Amino acid sequence: MRSRSFGRTGRSVGEIGFGAWAIGDAWGQVDDEEAIAALHAALDAGVDFIDTADVYGDGHSERLIARVLKERGGARPLVATKVGRRLPQQTVAGYSEENLNAFVERSLRNLATDCLDLVQLHCPPTDLYYHPEAFERMERLIGQGKIRHYGVSVERVEEALKAIEYPGVVSVQIVFNMFRLRPAERLFRQAQERNVAIIARVPLASGLLTGKFARDTRFENTDHRQFNRNGEAFDVGETFSGVPYEVGLAAVERIRPLVSGDATMAQLALRWILMFDAVTVAIPGARNLRQAMANIAAADLPPLADEMMDAIAQVYQEDVKPYVHNRW
Numbered sequence: 648m649r650s651r652s653f654g655r656t657g658r659s660v661g662e663i664g665f666g667a668w669a670i671g672d673a674w675g676q677v678d679d680e681e682a683i684a685a686l687h688a689a690l691d692a693g694v695d696f697i698d699t700a701d702v703y704g705d706g707h708s709e710r711l712i713a714r715v716l717k718e719r720g721g722a723r724p725l726v727a728t729k730v731g732r733r734l735p736q737q738t739v740a741g742y743s744e745e746n747l748n749a750f751v752e753r754s755l756r757n758l759a760t761d762c763l764d765l766v767q768l769h770c771p772p773t774d775l776y777y778h779p780e781a782f783e784r785m786e787r788l789i790g791q792g793k794i795r796h797y798g799v800s801v802e803r804v805e806e807a808l809k810a811i812e813y814p815g816v817v818s819v820q821i822v823f824n825m826f827r828l829r830p831a832e833r834l835f836r837q838a839q840e841r842n843v844a845i846i847a848r849v850p851l852a853s854g855l856l857t858g859k860f861a862r863d864t865r866f867e868n869t870d871h872r873q874f875n876r877n878g879e880a881f882d883v884g885e886t887f888s889g890v891p892y893e894v895g896l897a898a899v900e901r902i903r904p905l906v907s908g909d910a911t912m913a914q915l916a917l918r919w920i921l922m923f924d925a926v927t928v929a930i931p932g933a934r935n936l937r938q939a940m941a942n943i944a945a946a947d948l949p950p951l952a953d954e955m956m957d958a959i960a961q962v963y964q965e966d967v968k969p970y971v972h973n974r975w
């Protein structure tokens with residue numbers, strides 16, 4: 648797998664990472680043994696970037712990662728976690744020094760390490776980006792040797808533009824996929840100019856872009872694709888990228904004929920993301936070894952032709968843009 652430099656950190660990571668939300672919670676029943684096998688297989692195949700958060704299964708995802716890394720020994724991947732969502736309510740005041748320290752201490756324990764590679768503020772309220780003292784607190788955590796770097800995971804492009812004004816922010820995580828093109832228009836150039844890493848999350852639009860769903864597909868009640876379809880529990884943009892399910896299914900049918908050769912639609916969706924130089928790493932979620940391996944193989948596909956990129960952009964313009972473009 649090709650590597651890309653991770654912003655100003657001096658580190659490089661493979662283009663396809665591992666998104667570890669599904670192995671924590673909110674995706675229906677996920678088997679720990681399968682999750683562990685998926686992580687091992689991904690690391691064996693050269694994945695060296697894992698994204699998790701302290702709230703994924705209330706620390707379960709972090710602890711599974713720690714267990715796998717302990718079993719393996721040797722070189723550690725770059726493990727990015729997130730803090731802030733354990734707050735009962737998202738307020739600026741919640742991001743106090745005391746709370747941030749406590750979150751970081753807990754993630755240090757969960758991940759069984761003495762210094763966290765990368766801590767991202769986990770979709771904090773928009774106002775937080777206008778409070779430099781929150782970012783100064785992250786600087787102090789670096790000074791204390793508890794974290795190596797910090798970044799942000801944002802909902803909106805404008806939050807990212809504000810966040811990268813802080814010189815200590817090394818990375819921005821944002822929803823970017825065939826159903827979310829605005830980051831490429833509005834954010835990527837500025838991020839590149841400041842040498843800020845871009846982590847492309849929800850790259851498969853929660854699985855929609857695999858092409859495997861139909862109108863009558865049923866999701867478990869504990870799967871956010873069921874319980875958050877209208878944003879009942881958290882930002883609806885995290886579920887199917889915020890695209891109404893039926894609209895997404897119709898757009899997928901327009902993309903399906905573009906898939907050719909041995910590649911799957913999921914692999915095409917991931918290779919599409921890698922066409923953007925500003926993207927450092929795409930982090931598909933995988934709940935088992937088969938998915939993890941299929942996703943990694945996308946990095947081996949040849950670059951997509953201009954006509955293909957245009958055809959996908961056209962589907963976005965005509966079918967998807969009205970639902971998402973001005974929301975995030």
Ligand SMILES: NC(=O)c1ccc[n+]([C@@H]2O[C@H](COP(=O)([O-])OP(=O)(O)OC[C@H]3O[C@@H](n4cnc5c(N)ncnc54)[C@H](OP(=O)(O)O)[C@@H]3O)[C@@H](O)[C@H]2O)c1
Binds near residue numbers: 698849854913941
């Ligand atoms: N606020 C935030 O910061 C935030 C929010 C969301 C996500 N994230 C991060 O971004 C990562 C990726 O996003 P995501 O997991 O939400 O969505 P995603 O990567 O777009 O979709 C992942 C889901 O698609 C299905 N899938 C994956 N690979 C597949 C394959 N090859 N073939 C068929 N199905 C496949 C799996 O679910 P099924 O098998 O059940 O269909 C999997 O759980 C997360 O794991 C997390 O690390 C962060």
